[in-house]
Amino acid sequence: MERTISGMMGKGLSIIIRELLMQKNVDPERSIYNVQFCNTSIKKVYHELFDEALERYNAKQKRSDRKIDNYYEKIRQSKQEKLFHEVILQIGNKDDMNSKSKEGELAKEILIDYMQDFHETKSEYSIVFSAHLHMDEETPHIHIDFVPFIRNSKRGLDTRVSLKGALAEQGFKGGTRGATEWNQWMESEKQELSKVMERYDVQWKHLGTHNKHLSVLDFEKQERQKEVAQLEQTLSDNKVELNNILYQQIMAEEKNRADSKEGEVIRQGGVRAFSRK
Numbered sequence: 001m002e003r004t005i006s007g008m009m010g011k012g013l014s015i016i017i018r019e020l021l022m023q024k025n026v027d028p029e030r031s032i033y034n035v036q037f038c039n040t041s042i043k044k045v046y047h048e049l050f051d052e053a054l055e056r057y058n059a060k061q062k063r064s065d066r067k068i069d070n071y072y073e074k075i076r077q078s079k080q081e082k083l084f085h086e087v088i089l090q091i092g093n094k095d096d097m098n099s100k101s102k103e104g105e106l107a108k109e110i111l112i113d114y115m116q117d118f119h120e121t122k123s124e125y126s127i128v129f130s131a132h133l134h135m136d137e138e139t140p141h142i143h144i145d146f147v148p149f150i151r152n153s154k155r156g157l158d159t160r161v162s163l164k165g166a167l168a169e170q171g172f173k174g175g176t177r178g179a180t181e182w183n184q185w186m187e188s189e190k191q192e193l194s195k196v197m198e199r200y201d202v203q204w205k206h207l208g209t210h211n212k213h214l215s216v217l218d219f220e221k222q223e224r225q226k227e228v229a230q231l232e233q234t235l236s237d238n239k240v241e242l243n244n245i246l247y248q249q250i251m252a253e254e255k256n257r258a259d260s261k262e263g264e265v266i267r268q269g270g271v272r273a274f275s276r277k
Contacts, residue, residue, distance in 0.1 A: 002205035003092040003107075003197070005190045006141075030099065030136040035108070037115050037131035042084060045129045045147055046072040053159035071157070081161045084129070085148060087186070089114070089193060090141035091202070099135045106200060107140040108133065114196045115142060118189075125149070125166040 050071045058067045068074050075083050091097055091107045098104050111133055119128060130145040148166035151159045167173075167181040172188070174181075194204035 001201060002203045003097060004205045004207060005193055005197075006090040006093075007087065007186045007190055007193075025137055026134075027136045033099075033108075033135035035112060035133040035135075037119075037133070038128060039132075040129040042129050042145075042147070043072055045127050046075075049127060049147065049149060050157060050159060050161075053157040057157045068157075075161050081163065083147070083161075084145050085163060086143060086145045087189065088141055088143055089189065090139055091193070091197065092139065094138035097139055099138060099140050104135070104140050106202070108135060110193075110196055110200055110202065111140060111142050113199070114193050115144070117192065117196065118144065125169055 054068060054071050061067045072083070075081050089111070091110060092103070096103060097107045115131060115133070126146040126148045128144055128146045131142065133140065133142045147161060148163045149159060150162045150165035150169060153160050153162070153165070164181060167185050170185065170188075172181040172184040190204070197204060
């Protein structure tokens, strides 16, 4: 049996948003077959991974304006680094590895094994905080969200976020426009996935290099981009409504505090009046 491998950089869409909006290509009745490997708060990961390095960095700063109050917020607002990165991997397509078929179940087993290997081999360079295998779409695939980092850095925090640095530590250096460090790493991960596939007698079907043969991955990428655009539009449409809800909630809380304060003033006045008598 031969199957293609598709891999791409994801947008890091929150699993919560996915569940709330339920993309049109998701079958809710099959969501019970999904697998959640981990789903940890990214802020917790940042605290556990960088707090000690942040303390060491701030202790060396003689000027208070050079100290970093919140490393998570610093990276969130950074133009050089992202808070985290996502990779999406898939075996075959909806025709030969459909989620509802026995081949789809085979793909699920392979991806579960691959994810176990990923956890064991990548922990030195990255922390996976969210990973899910989706069986409620047409083809089984996994989303892996991770924070890449380096240690013993000479610049900034000695342990800091760095995708380029983390990839370089793994041997992926000197990327070109056609073969960036990320693309090199992605190709390596496909190789690792193909090794797991071989345990199940499934061979990696290479598609060649001619443009017309790149349609599978290009199609997957285009479809994901459409989904992201649609999701962003939906979020934009709902933003006004959400703001109204938040405003009403804030006003209700303010009214409760005002009522509580007024009641306290009345009670205190009653006590003073009683005392004067």
